[in-house]
Amino acid sequence: MGELCGVVGIGQTKYASKRGDLSIAGLVREAGIRALEDADLDWKDIDAVVIGKAPDMFEGVMMPELYLADALGASGKPMLRVHTAGSVGGSTSIVAASLVQAGIHDRVLTVAFEKQSESNAMWALSSKQPFSPHINAGAGGYFAPHIRTYMRRSQAPDHIGMLVALKDRLNALKNPYAHLQMEDISLQKIEASPMLWAPIRYLETCPSSDGACAMVLAREALAKDAPRPPAWLVGTAMRTEPTMFPGREEVNPQAGKDCAADVYAQAGITDPRKDIDVAEVYVPFSWFEPMWMENLGFAEEGTGWQMTDEGATALDGDMPINASGGVLSSNPIGASGMIRFAEAALQVRGMAGDHQIDGARTALGHAYGGGSQYFCMWIVRSERP
Amino acid sequence: MENPVEEIQTPIRLDYQYTAGEATARFLRGLKQGRILGQRCPSCRNVIVPARGACARCGVATKEEVELPDVGTVTTFCVVHIPVPGSAVKPPFVCATIKLDGADIGLFHLVGGIPPDQVRAGMRVKAQWKPREEWDYTLENILYFTPMDEPDVELDDPRSSAHA
Amino acid sequence: MRDVAVVSFAQAPNVRNAGAMNEVEILMPVVAQALEKSTLTLQEIGFTCSGSSDYLAGAPFSFVMAIDAIGAWPPISESHVEMDGAWALYEAWVKIQHGAADSALVYSFGKSSPGQIRDVLALQLDPYYMAPLWPDSVSLAALQARALLESSAYGEKDLAEVAARSRRNAQSNPKAQLAGDFDLAALLAEPYLVSPLRKHDCPPITDGASAVVLAAGDLARRICERPAWIRGIDHRIEPHALGVRDLTRSPSTELAGEKAGAAQGPLDLAELHAPFTHQELILRDALGLKEGVEINPSGGALAANPVMAAGLARIGEAASRILSGSANRALAHATSGPCLQQNLVCVLEGE
Numbered sequence: 001m002g003e004l005c006g007v008v009g010i011g012q013t014k015y016a017s018k019r020g021d022l023s024i025a026g027l028v029r030e031a032g033i034r035a036l037e038d039a040d041l042d043w044k045d046i047d048a049v050v051i052g053k054a055p056d057m058f059e060g061v062m063m064p065e066l067y068l069a070d071a072l073g074a075s076g077k078p079m080l081r082v083h084t085a086g087s088v089g090g091s092t093s094i095v096a097a098s099l100v101q102a103g104i105h106d107r108v109l110t111v112a113f114e115k116q117s118e119s120n121a122m123w124a125l126s127s128k129q130p131f132s133p134h135i136n137a138g139a140g141g142y143f144a145p146h147i148r149t150y151m152r153r154s155q156a157p158d159h160i161g162m163l164v165a166l167k168d169r170l171n172a173l174k175n176p177y178a179h180l181q182m183e184d185i186s187l188q189k190i191e192a193s194p195m196l197w198a199p200i201r202y203l204e205t206c207p208s209s210d211g212a213c214a215m216v217l218a219r220e221a222l223a224k225d226a227p228r229p230p231a232w233l234v235g236t237a238m239r240t241e242p243t244m245f246p247g248r249e250e251v252n253p254q255a256g257k258d259c260a261a262d263v264y265a266q267a268g269i270t271d272p273r274k275d276i277d278v279a280e281v282y283v284p285f286s287w288f289e290p291m292w293m294e295n296l297g298f299a300e301e302g303t304g305w306q307m308t309d310e311g312a313t314a315l316d317g318d319m320p321i322n323a324s325g326g327v328l329s330s331n332p333i334g335a336s337g338m339i340r341f342a343e344a345a346l347q348v349r350g351m352a353g354d355h356q357i358d359g360a361r362t363a364l365g366h367a368y369g370g371g372s373q374y375f376c377m378w379i380v381r382s383e384r385p
Numbered sequence: 386m387e388n389p390v391e392e393i394q395t396p397i398r399l400d401y402q403y404t405a406g407e408a409t410a411r412f413l414r415g416l417k418q419g420r421i422l423g424q425r426c427p428s429c430r431n432v433i434v435p436a437r438g439a440c441a442r443c444g445v446a447t448k449e450e451v452e453l454p455d456v457g458t459v460t461t462f463c464v465v466h467i468p469v470p471g472s473a474v475k476p477p478f479v480c481a482t483i484k485l486d487g488a489d490i491g492l493f494h495l496v497g498g499i500p501p502d503q504v505r506a507g508m509r510v511k512a513q514w515k516p517r518e519e520w521d522y523t524l525e526n527i528l529y530f531t532p533m534d535e536p537d538v539e540l541d542d543p544r545s546s547a548h549a
Numbered sequence: 550m551r552d553v554a555v556v557s558f559a560q561a562p563n564v565r566n567a568g569a570m571n572e573v574e575i576l577m578p579v580v581a582q583a584l585e586k587s588t589l590t591l592q593e594i595g596f597t598c599s600g601s602s603d604y605l606a607g608a609p610f611s612f613v614m615a616i617d618a619i620g621a622w623p624p625i626s627e628s629h630v631e632m633d634g635a636w637a638l639y640e641a642w643v644k645i646q647h648g649a650a651d652s653a654l655v656y657s658f659g660k661s662s663p664g665q666i667r668d669v670l671a672l673q674l675d676p677y678y679m680a681p682l683w684p685d686s687v688s689l690a691a692l693q694a695r696a697l698l699e700s701s702a703y704g705e706k707d708l709a710e711v712a713a714r715s716r717r718n719a720q721s722n723p724k725a726q727l728a729g730d731f732d733l734a735a736l737l738a739e740p741y742l743v744s745p746l747r748k749h750d751c752p753p754i755t756d757g758a759s760a761v762v763l764a765a766g767d768l769a770r771r772i773c774e775r776p777a778w779i780r781g782i783d784h785r786i787e788p789h790a791l792g793v794r795d796l797t798r799s800p801s802t803e804l805a806g807e808k809a810g811a812a813q814g815p816l817d818l819a820e821l822h823a824p825f826t827h828q829e830l831i832l833r834d835a836l837g838l839k840e841g842v843e844i845n846p847s848g849g850a851l852a853a854n855p856v857m858a859a860g861l862a863r864i865g866e867a868a869s870r871i872l873s874g875s876a877n878r879a880l881a882h883a884t885s886g887p888c889l890q891q892n893l894v895c896v897l898e899g900e
Contacts, residue, residue, distance in 0.1 A: 002647045020391050023677060055609035056631065060397050061680070062604040062672035063631055066886040069786045076804065079786040079891065080640065083631040085610055091628050095640055102646035103550075118676075137465045141480050144463030152461075152506055198464035198501075240627035242441030242617045246431035246489035255624035370613055395681040397672065401607035401663040406571030437617070438574060444591060444620015446577065
């Protein structure tokens with residue numbers, strides 16, 4: 001179906017709580033330039049730009065792609081702006097890929113960013129509306145009850161979330177772009193960190209980061225001759241379901257299962273845990289790792305936590321999850337999904353540096369957003385299909 | 386450069402007049418009278434509260450009004466230990482999903498009148514209303530839900546508890 | 550390229566203030582109507598894409614409200630652009646070209662009444678240099694109008710003629726907000742709002758919503774008597790800073806029109822998304838529209854301007870004239886950003 005598409009360039013900024021050295025334009029440009037350098041290309045080689053970010057209110061700029069057109073060399077080109085809540089980095093990548101797969105463009109630059117330090121994100125997300133739920137306890141207050149349901153149903157022991165938090169922060173030490181670099185992280189430190197939204201502890205949550213990620217996607221003939229090995233797209237999928245309705249399963253949402261089934265079918269994957277070598281999965285709160293292991297079909301329902309407990313999701317496990325440190329270590333919200341997709345691509349390109357999983361040939365990038373209702377996934381391979 | 390400018394403050398103020406929508410307005414008018422109004426979906430027959438004017442699952446408009454009791458069951462919850470900006474509620478407090486008797490979807494609210502570490506999923510609770518003279522067009526007319534003297538109930542999987 | 554067509558279009562009545570109805574309540578019947586006309590159900594649709602703006606609604610994640618109303622269950626393949634719905638249609642068209650879907654639902658909603666739209670749009674500007682000055686959208690358009698009047702043969706009478714024709718045309722559009730017969734001299738006697746623009750040179754403030762169903766090849770032929778085939782669609786953006794652009798021209802429209810093949814055949818009509826009268830003149834020139842091409846038979850954005858939905862409505866309006874058989878080749882245009890910064894051109898044809 002469609003043209004073959006490869007990731008030929010990847011650029012990331014250093015993620016930090018505040019990038020005071022760069023404007024918003026400077027931030028996206030830093031990622032864009034690095035992606036172009038990786039692909040050995042110049043701005044003029046790009047046919048179109050697809051940009052994504054989470055709500056405009058995070059920076060206080062309405063439809064910022066208009067202002068960013070110059071910085072991203074988009075003048076005279078098509079430019080699209082995607083917004084699908086927290087999954088936006090993933091959906092932005094998929095929209096960019098479809099422009100190549102549909103045969104419309106040869107090379108597309110895709111960028112996702114968030115510069116949360118430029119505005120008051122708490123304000124942006126909790127602008128008081130008279131009739132919305134009056135208890136606004138933030139994203140943690142929304143997801144913590146789902147986690148509690150998961151713990152109750154699966155009978156998972158309390159320490160699982162802490163294991164995930166520890167593993168991802170240790171992985172982050174091998175990723176120079178990662179925001180959190182916690183040399184002294186330990187289970188004891190995590191356990192001693194304050195409860196924010198019980199059962200979620202402070203060190204089991206993601207940070208708030210400034211950052212941008214960019215990728216250059218190219219059609220087969222160009223990707224084949226790229227200076228560095230491309231990551232070939234063998235499946236892309238998006239699924240959405242409503243936020244709330246009677247009988248909705250919030251812990252193991254159908255949209256996620258359907259999205260995984262779709263992307264696996266495209267990639268010819270029948271046993272995901274065996275067929276996929278490494279996965280970058282959107283885990284903003286530690287307990288979402290075991291939850292998504294089940295949703296993605298890596299484990300039977302109720303047993304995802306055992307993968308974490310047995311070390312299967314660690315760098316040296318059989319199913320390494322978030323070798324980059326994941327969302328728990330860097331979270332420029334609008335970019336977080338694209339970082340998952342890009343890190344999956346880096347793994348199969350063999351370019352993940354110190355957090356490279358040896359021999360990674362097939363990788364999954366995963367993003368979700370809203371009330372666990374927007375899902376985006378892609379599967380990339382080192383070998384051209 | 387000496388004294389480089391790294392930051393400027395550009396305050397943004399915009400005023401909006403939000404529209405609740407017809408269904409939500411009816412729900413809020415009900416609360417003003419101390420009533421909790423849901424709607425029944427004509428297609429799947431589930432009762433949705435707060436009334437939203439549409440069934441998200443079936444994509445059809447919902448019109449049939451169903452008045453619900455102010456008692457229900459905690460299906461899940463979390464204990465919030467950090468203050469919420471602009472909120473008078475002091476941490477730690479319990480945010481819970483409460484399935485009112487006769488409703489097929491949970492209502493998000495507070496649980497109080499019990500130490501947070503004693504709240505359980507499956508616990509039966511009843512609304513603690515503010516004094517009648519303080520009622521307004523808001524769910525805040527209910528201060529929180531408080532435990533009832535009833536045994537906990539076994540929780541179903543949400544997928545099986547709603548009408549298919 | 551696959552053959553892809555608009556097979557149905559629906560829109561809400563365009564009104565100054567939809568009153569007690571919220572965005573979703575405006576949108577729901579429109580989506581239902583577009584689907585009904587297409588004979589497809591949401592579950593039969595291959596891809597859904599919407600366009601809307603959080604700043605217009607004044608709330609983050611405002612597009613999620615729509616997902617909670619259209620019946621996205623079982624889960625659907627879906628995406629959203631923080632842009633006018635015309636670009637959502639473009640994304641859906643790409644998806645069908647890719648072969649990932651054979652049909653698509655595209656919708657957008659815009660309720661401009663909750664906020665002060667002139668100020669809200671100021672937040673589209675460069676946040677460091679421009680936005681802090683709060684130049685409102687009408688003033689920026691007036692700068693552009695002044696530049697055009699000073700550098701061309703166009704005069705204020707030409708602007709008034711655009712206004713009068715738009716409202717005259719709108720009389721046959723039951724969904725239009727502003728319609729009527731207006732005397733040119735009387736219009737020109739009105740005071741300036743922001744010189745050289747008078748009130749009638751500016752768009753009304755509108756609440757509205759639009760929905761379009763796209764279908765490919767045989768499916769389109771099966772479900773639609775006379776599909777409006779998309780023969781070309783392209784969009785381009787220009788630099789942001791007004792100072793580096795020639796505001797009297799629209800090179801992005803020129804380029805998009807060329808890529809969409811606008812000049813490859815005679816056009817019966819053009820639906821131009823020109824919120825201000827002078828912008829229609831700029832767009833007509835950019836697209837090289839000849840005498841005889843009917844401009845904005847619907848009344849255009851000067852008769853109804855539901856922000857975020859007005860561009861999609863242009864495609865819908867142009868397509869509906871092909872669907873009904875009253876036109877054979879039509880051009881639709883959408884714009885975004887201050888002073889026509891970003892433009893999309895879509896060329897539609899009957900069989």
